Amino acid sequence: MLPENRLRFILIHPKMLFLVRFFLGVVFLVSSFGKILDPKSFAENLVAYQLIPSAQSVKYFAVTLPWVEWFCGIFLILGVFVRSVAILSSGLFVSFIGAMIFALSRGLQIQCGCFGAAGEMVGLFSLFRDSFFLALSSFLMISNPDAYSLQQVLVRRRRPETKGDN
């Protein structure tokens, strides 16, 4: 097998797709927990980025964004609406990376707020990590749902019934 074919075989292998999907789901769940439990600290992190002009908008984001991440995590782990969630999560990662680049370009020394109040500062590590997550999310976006995802399991279970009906 040619090296490029071998790489392609590995990338589209159902187990690889499952691993990527499950890993991203766990990332989202872990990321959301700290923020859901301590929205005040997350709001403080958002203020430090100096991107959102009003206090009300910051509070709105601080309460809703962690739950969006939580649902992304659950849906990715279960494997439902995988492509839609991958599109949403890619959008989230693009906005996180954009905010971090904006903060770094202005020379701000602020906490990332990536995984709640972990105290991690915005820097090259957080930037590369989110870029890696964006790559994984984009990979899910362009791939078909893996055989282990709930939506594929349900489709397989419904097929015999459909045949029987016909």
Add this chain to the structure above:
Amino acid sequence: MTFKEVDGRPVLISTENSPPKTSPVHKRVELAELKTLVSGRKAVLVDGRAVKDFEAGHIPGALNLPASELDVFFPKFSARVSRDQLLIVYCGGHDCSLAQILAKALAEKGFSHLKVYYGGYSDWFLNGNPVEKGK
């Protein structure tokens, strides 16, 4: 030693001019008290964050004294602020330790009237108060 009235009660205080040698526990100031003190010009606000963070947004009227570059900025600061003035030190928010570090450093340099606004810039902003940008 002398007596001074604090909160209506006589308290024995030291008259020695030397700064405290140990790390003091700085008094906490909340938003309402901060507003009263600042509007009555009874206190000087000191922002302990880095210059760029300060310029991106700060509490109106605050002076910037980056805790990480104290040696560079302190001479100019000490020329503007007398040691008997009440200083309220703040930084980014509750997770930020710069305010405590700065308050400790200022106490060691002879500033005895110090309070820390632990809520910091984010608490000020999230409560809908106006902010100032630039130097």
